[in-house]
Structures are given as C-alpha cells and as structure tokens.
Amino acid sequence: MQKQKTIKNKVNLEGVGIHTGVKAKVCFRGAPPNSGINFIRTDLPAAPIIPADASNLLDASLRERRTSIGTAGAEVHTIEHFMAAFFGLGIDNIYVEIDAVEMPGLDGSAKDIIEVLKKGEIYEQDAPQKQLIIKEPIWVEDKEGLLIVLPGSDLSISYTLDYNCEELKPQHNRFVITPENFTKEIAPSRTFCLKKEVNEILSKGLGKGASQDNNTIVLDGEGVPSVDLRFKDEFLRHKVMDIMGDIFLTGCFLKARIIGIKSGHALNLKMAQEIRHRYGIRAQSREKPLMDANDIKKILPHRAPFLMVDEIIELSETTAVGIKYVQNEEYYFRGHFPGRPVMPGVLILEALAQVGGALMLTRLECKGKIAYFMSINNAKFRKVVKPGDKLYLNVEVTRFKTKTGQVHGKAFVNGAVVAQADLMFALVE
Numbered sequence: 001m002q003k004q005k006t007i008k009n010k011v012n013l014e015g016v017g018i019h020t021g022v023k024a025k026v027c028f029r030g031a032p033p034n035s036g037i038n039f040i041r042t043d044l045p046a047a048p049i050i051p052a053d054a055s056n057l058l059d060a061s062l063r064e065r066r067t068s069i070g071t072a073g074a075e076v077h078t079i080e081h082f083m084a085a086f087f088g089l090g091i092d093n094i095y096v097e098i099d100a101v102e103m104p105g106l107d108g109s110a111k112d113i114i115e116v117l118k119k120g121e122i123y124e125q126d127a128p129q130k131q132l133i134i135k136e137p138i139w140v141e142d143k144e145g146l147l148i149v150l151p152g153s154d155l156s157i158s159y160t161l162d163y164n165c166e167e168l169k170p171q172h173n174r175f176v177i178t179p180e181n182f183t184k185e186i187a188p189s190r191t192f193c194l195k196k197e198v199n200e201i202l203s204k205g206l207g208k209g210a211s212q213d214n215n216t217i218v219l220d221g222e223g224v225p226s227v228d229l230r231f232k233d234e235f236l237r238h239k240v241m242d243i244m245g246d247i248f249l250t251g252c253f254l255k256a257r258i259i260g261i262k263s264g265h266a267l268n269l270k271m272a273q274e275i276r277h278r279y280g281i282r283a284q285s286r287e288k289p290l291m292d293a294n295d296i297k298k299i300l301p302h303r304a305p306f307l308m309v310d311e312i313i314e315l316s317e318t319t320a321v322g323i324k325y326v327q328n329e330e331y332y333f334r335g336h337f338p339g340r341p342v343m344p345g346v347l348i349l350e351a352l353a354q355v356g357g358a359l360m361l362t363r364l365e366c367k368g369k370i371a372y373f374m375s376i377n378n379a380k381f382r383k384v385v386k387p388g389d390k391l392y393l394n395v396e397v398t399r400f401k402t403k404t405g406q407v408h409g410k411a412f413v414n415g416a417v418v419a420q421a422d423l424m425f426a427l428v429e
Helices: 080-089 111-119 179-186 195-203 234-250 265-279 293-297 345-361
Strands: 003-007 011-016 023-030 037-041 049-051 069-071 074-076 094-098 122-128 131-133 138-141 146-151 155-161 171-176 191-194 216-219 253-261 311-315 319-325 370-381 390-400 404-413 416-428
Touching (some): 003 023, 037 074, 049 069, 049 074, 080 111, 080 234, 146 265, 171 179, 171 234, 191 195, 191 234, 195 216, 234 253, 253 265, 265 404, 293 311, 311 345, 345 404, 345 416, 390 416
Parallel strands (some): 037 094, 131 253, 155 253, 191 216
Antiparallel strands (some): 003 122, 011 023, 023 094, 037 049, 069 074, 146 253, 155 171, 311 319, 319 390, 370 416, 390 404, 404 416
C-alpha cells in the first residue's frame, strides 16, 4: 500500500511570473496527512489558503495559457508546473506559501522545483495515499483536441502533438509515469510558443516575464528553436507535464491510461472536473457536504419517503452534484423486483430532477419559487442500481429563463453512468 508523502524541511525558491512579470518568493512547508496541496497568499491580509482543487478553478477564458485557482477573492496563477512536480514525486500534502499572484516560471520547466523539493527531504506519512482506479473510459473533447482516460494498472500518458503548421512537425510518444521517469524524462521540458504567437500573447497583456533566453522556447518561422533542446520532442513532453499538473487537481493519484491528442489546459481541466464529478471527489477543505437533507428541505418541498437526495456536495451557478445513499430499507424495494431489488429508473430520474431543482432554486432570481417537471428527453438507463450503492447525481444547466429551466443530468455509481436525461422545469411562484 502506497503511503502519503510530504517534506521534512522548509525550502524556498524565487523567480518571475511568466505572464505577470512579477517577482515571487515561494516557501514549501510540510503538511499533515490528508491536508492536500494548499497555496497560501502570504502577501494578502489573513494569508488566505487556496486548496489546489478543481472546485477552485478560475475561468480559463479570462486567464489564458495557464492554470489558475482562487477562493474568497484570493488567486494564484500558473500552478501547473508545481502541481506536476508534486504529482510526479508522489507528494500528497504540502503548504506552498507565495507572496505574489503568480507562481514563478523559473526556466519554464519543473526541473528546479524537483531539485528544491528533494532538498526538503520527501518522506512517507502514516496514512494511505489517495489513489483513484479508473474503471470505465472517460473522454472530453473540443474543436481542437481530445483527451481520453482509460482503465490501467499504472499511470501512463500518450500524447500526440500537432499544431498543423510547418514550424512544428507532429510528434507522438508514450510514457509510464514513475518518480524516476518523471524527474528524468518529463520535468526538464520547457514552455514553448511559435514566433507568430508572440505579438498576440503580448497584446493580451500576457508573457510579461517570458524570455527566449530564460524560460520560453520560441520557434521561428522555419521551426528553429531559440535555444538548444533538451529532448528531440521536448514540446510534447511539456504537454505531458501540463496534463499531469492539471489532472492532479482531482486530489488523487490515478491508475489509468491517459491519451491526449492536441489537448491543452482547457481540456485537461475539464477532464479533472469530470473525474471529480464521476467519482464524487470532494474539495480538500470541505469536512461536510454543502447541503445535508435538512438544508435541502429548505429549498425543495419534498419529504420522506420522496426526498431522493441526501446531500449536495458541489454547487455553482451552472452545476451541482448530489448524493443518494441507496439503503436496503428503501420503500420501493418491497415491491420492485423484491427477490432481486433494483432502484426504479424513474426514481433515478426523480433524484436527478431534485438536484436540478435545488440548483435552479438557489439562484437569486428563483428564491421562493417551486420547480415543476415540464418534460424529460433523451432518457437512457444503462445499469441497475441496487441496495448499498452510492448514487452520484450530476446536473448541468443547459438553458435558463426566469420561468423555465433545463438541465442535463447524469447518474453514476462507481464512476459508471447508470442513467442520464435532459430535464425541463417550470419555475413558478
């Protein structure tokens, strides 16, 4: 059994943020078991803590070409190389104190981060490592690329790099990720961009701390890099490092085969969120659900035995995740296949609808309203739900108006989809 790890000694580094150009000092400190990765803004009043968790991701469209997290008005940007270093070395728990808004870019890789963390003396703690065994395929895609996570006995990452341009020829490689392989084969790979991208990056106020000499490889119009490469496929390896850093926002070490095809931060982070939703991974800092049954009753009119949601563990303006603990004594098991009890599919949809209703009715403009079903479309039932199952109910708003709302819902057990549907509500006073 793998055990959690942290560092024994406090260690420091400093450098300039690639995008802000602001100098930052970073201090790494050991953290107790089960505390996770936490960034601490020491330059702000009360030194707010920002857990490295996908629930704290900031809008990527407003913070391009980097991974940023924040909470309660405090932000920290460009954390991906640091998260990759923690992931690659198997560090579960650490405090990262920083006195600026952006992590230093160093030489554009994770090499210096690895060296500093090793000086801090990594050691095992008396707690099991949080590992996640992927059981069924998960994929996310956009118009540019595709990212797939498949079951696997260890962690491997395959990546295909293809910018569809003359300056950078397509590349492909696969890596089995271990601390040794990560340190030697992945961590030294540096940030890069094409020469034709430079003006656009600068026009957006980014790249203020980027330098061809120090931290960013620039490819000219003929594909000639501004510095000597550390690997023939250094750019591809850097993409693998980005995947590792972004996926570690799940808070777990994965046993999986990851396949990336022209994917970037947006898809990596979407995958991290999808994994968390499917496997019901809670935010590190949360010791109890956002809403228990009593809280839910304050929003929904349902009561036992027809309240089908026990907890809501994630809630934003557009998404929610609820949990239904399917008990042996559920009333419907007495008459629904009593010899081999199965939760009725329509009640799974009802549970999804209740999470969707709670999501709608927590919006300020819907306070005091009631959500009535209007329609169910594209309903599919894929697997049976039995007594003892933990049913995760994920809903996402697909359309919202003052009097109607629509959500897409998926129900999961052990990471596998058991039911899904598009649900529409009437929102009435």
